[in-house]
Amino acid sequence: xxxxxxxxxxxxxxxxxxxxxxxxxxxxxxxxxxxxxxxxxxxxxxxxxxxxxxxxxxxxxxxxxxxxxxxxxxxxxxxxxxxxxxxxxxxxxxxxxxxxxxxxxxxxxxxxxxxxxxxxxxxxxxxxxxxxxxxxxxxxxxxxxxxxxxxxxxxxxxxxxxxxxxxxxxxxxxxxxxxxxxxxxxxxxxxxxxxxxxxxxxxxxxxxxxxx
Numbered sequence: 001x002x003x004x005x006x007x008x009x010x011x012x013x014x015x016x017x018x019x020x021x022x023x024x025x026x027x028x029x030x031x032x033x034x035x036x037x038x039x040x041x042x043x044x045x046x047x048x049x050x051x052x053x054x055x056x057x058x059x060x061x062x063x064x065x066x067x068x069x070x071x072x073x074x075x076x077x078x079x080x081x082x083x084x085x086x087x088x089x090x091x092x093x094x095x096x097x098x099x100x101x102x103x104x105x106x107x108x109x110x111x112x113x114x115x116x117x118x119x120x121x122x123x124x125x126x127x128x129x130x131x132x133x134x135x136x137x138x139x140x141x142x143x144x145x146x147x148x149x150x151x152x153x154x155x156x157x158x159x160x161x162x163x164x165x166x167x168x169x170x171x172x173x174x175x176x177x178x179x180x181x182x183x184x185x186x187x188x189x190x191x192x193x194x195x196x197x198x199x200x201x202x203x204x205x206x207x208x209x210x211x212x
Contacts, residue, residue, distance in 0.1 A: 001036045001038060002037045002095060003037070003038045003092065003093045003094050004030065004037060004039045004040065004096070004097060005042055005090065005095070005096050005097070006023070006027060006039050006040065006041045006042065006097045007042045007044065007096060007097065007098050007099065008041065008044065008045075008099040008100070009044045009098075009099070009100040009108045009110050009114070010045070011108075012101075017101065017146070018101075018184045018201070019100060019144055019146035021198065022099075022144050022182065022198070023205075025205050025206060026142070026144060026182070026205040026206070027039055029206040029209035029210060030210075033209060040089075040093070042089075044108075044113075044114050049082075049110055049113045049114050050079040050083055050113070051113055051116075052116050052117075053079070055075040055076050055079050056079050056080060058073075058076060059072045059076030059077070059079070060080065062076070063080075083117050086114070087117060087120045087123045088123075090118040090124065091118075091124065091136070094138075094140075095139065095140050095142075095212060096139065096140075096142070096176075097141070097142050097144065097212075098111070098141065098142070098143045098144070098167055099144045100144075100145055100163060101145070101146050101147065102145060102146065102147035102148075102149075102151065102161070102163050105151070105161060105162050106162040106163045106166065107145075107166070107167075115166075115167075115170055119173070123135070124136055124173075124174045125175070132173065133175065134172070134173055134174040134175020135175060136174040136175050136176050137175045137177060139174070139176045139178075140176065141176050141179045141180075142179070142208060143167050143179065143180070143181045143182065144182045144184070144201075144205065145164055145181065145183055146184040146185065146187075147161075147183070147184075147185045147186075148186070148187055148189065149185065149186065149188060149189055150185045150186040151183075151185060152183045152185060164183075180208060182201055182205050182208060184198060184201040
């Protein structure tokens with residue numbers, strides 16, 4: 001049995017969001033094809049994702065200098081403990097599905113905060129004399145992203161797109177060999193074609209889910 005971490009960074013629901021609607025179809029198709037796998041939904045707008053702030057860096061610095069965890073401040077202990085929970089949950093999962101809209105050419109800030117929480121040396125990558133090496137070589141990931149404009153590779157504005165490209169870099173950093181993108185895009189540019197654009201993405205999502 002595999003564990004799928006379904007990570008959504010969208011304050012809207014499946015009725016109002018293209019990315020969430022396509023993500024729902026992906027999960028339904030995946031569960032049908034893999035009935036014994038566990039899908040864990042991590043809604044980044046509803047769970048605690050600490051920022052890497054002064055408390056975190058202060059606590060890490062103290063721990064690195066030999067201070068016992070119990071001697072940290074309450075804020076330091078709470079935030080560092082939660083960051084540890086997030087990265088441990090990420091590491092034990094077998095597959096990842098990221099879902100988000102494009103905001104100002106990238107994903108919502110909470111997704112960046114989450115990425116920061118799982119970029120941990122010794123957990124998702126390690127340092128070597130030849131540079132960092134990913135530790136998640138047996139995992140796979142899918143990214144479902146919606147945007148009103150067409151921003152995917154090959155489009156006129158592809159150079160501005162920072163959401164999928166950022167995640168692609170992070171997946172490579174972690175050593176994840178399989179990372180696929182499903183793009184729901186162009187609805188604002190061509191509103192009359194929005195239903196067809198959505199349906200095309202839904203069909204792609206269902207197909208990818210079968211072999212994921």
